[in-house]
Amino acid sequence: MNRRQYLASLSVLGTGALAGCLDDLSGLRDASSVGTQREPTVEMTRSYREADRDRRRAVGQLNRAALALRPLATELEDTGNVSVEFDEPRDRLADARTHLEDAEATDEGTAAAVAALRSFADVLAGVVETTAAVTDDAIPDAIDALSEEIDARRLEAAETTVAGLRARFATARDELDPALETLPELDRDRLEGLAVVDLEPIEEGLRLLDEVVVGLSNLGAALAATVDGHRCLERGEEQTEAERYDEAAASFDEAAAHYEAATAHSDDALDAPGGVGTYAETTRCQSVHLEEAALEFADSARALDERDPTGAARHEEAGAAALEAADDCV
Missing domain, CATH: 1.20.120 (Four Helix Bundle (Hemerythrin (Met), subunit A))
Structure with a gap:
């Protein structure tokens, strides 16, 4: 990025x-x-x-x-x-x-x-x-820091x-x-x-600034929804390890909903001028794959709850592939 x-x-x-x-x-x-x-x-x-x-x-x-x-x-x-x-x-x-x-x-x-x-x-x-x-400069610096924090799973x-x-x-x-x-x-x-x-040029400049600020606002909402999704994803993993599969499935479903919201907010920022749309494209790419991963993990948890290890493994593998695709967006 x-x-x-x-x-x-x-x-x-x-x-x-x-x-x-x-x-x-x-x-x-x-x-x-x-x-x-x-x-x-x-x-x-x-x-x-x-x-x-x-x-x-x-x-x-x-x-x-x-x-x-x-x-x-x-x-x-x-x-x-x-x-x-x-x-x-x-x-x-x-x-x-x-x-x-x-x-x-x-x-x-x-x-x-x-x-x-x-x-x-x-x-x-x-x-x-x-x-x-x-x-x-604090804005791109903060986005860099956010990427590092997510990679290190320092979600707080x-x-x-x-x-x-x-x-x-x-x-x-x-x-x-x-x-x-x-x-x-x-x-x-x-x-x-x-x-x-x-x-007249000042009026045009203010109009374009308005589009930038709207784009940044939507980007911020997308980033917040992405972090919320990570929180739910992490909770689902802990619940799966504790063999609370029904709770894990619910957490993964909630994560998917947050990632879906992140995609919607990113869509609203794609056309923002000034390169804001570039950040939005990356965020959208990640959220689409993350939503897919969360849904696969939810299905895996349900399969485990139904004592279907083969089905659980299949969904787990598909979820892992989606996570790798999300990493490739950067």
Whole structure:
């Protein structure tokens, strides 16, 4: 399994999509010069001029936050590893919010522009934080650790690892949802007049990020169901050794049900962008064979309960073959 393959095509996400629109910012100069260019008139009060300056500085910082993400597209496509520090766009967004607060406090007449820019900052923050979450090296590292824990039959540790992965995926969802909710409510005409970056690529990036997060959520559910199946499989083996064959058959049947659920969750993640589907393919391959193995072991236990050692041996052999096929999926 390529431990970082799912990162490799994330350049199509929000950060990569931003790169296209940032190419159009040919007039980007000093941060204070990005935004609506307006010469003060005699009607402008000092407070209005100060608010206008803070608002234009906020626009500059928002656009530069987007610009700071530009290298992500090439790095994710070429290596799957990210050298860009997310601290820069985070700091830019924090500075932009400060300028917006100053503009709002200085002149109430800028309230509509400030509100529009603040909403835009919220959307851009969603792109930054969600992308940071789904490209975190801790995710492939945890999946590697999970494979090792399952191989070593350290199922309690595997359960902890899966819980941690699902928590990370839930965090990505929590970062993304507010941005998705805010995006349709943006005052696009006002933002265009304020010279912010084009919204369409950002909207596409958020849509793709949503597909990635949905895929990761389904992958997490598949991994959890797989570990649950292993628990039942292990219990069935212990019950078989204790010659409690009816209980063993029930445990193996329960394992098969968990593996079937893992297959269903994996199916839902197969089409996720960014290589998530690659992990899902492996998980699905394993769960299909594991379900077959569990059912064979259940039939073996029933045969033993019915004092049919020949039939039990036949099913045991078929189950062992299915387990080997599951191992070959990796």
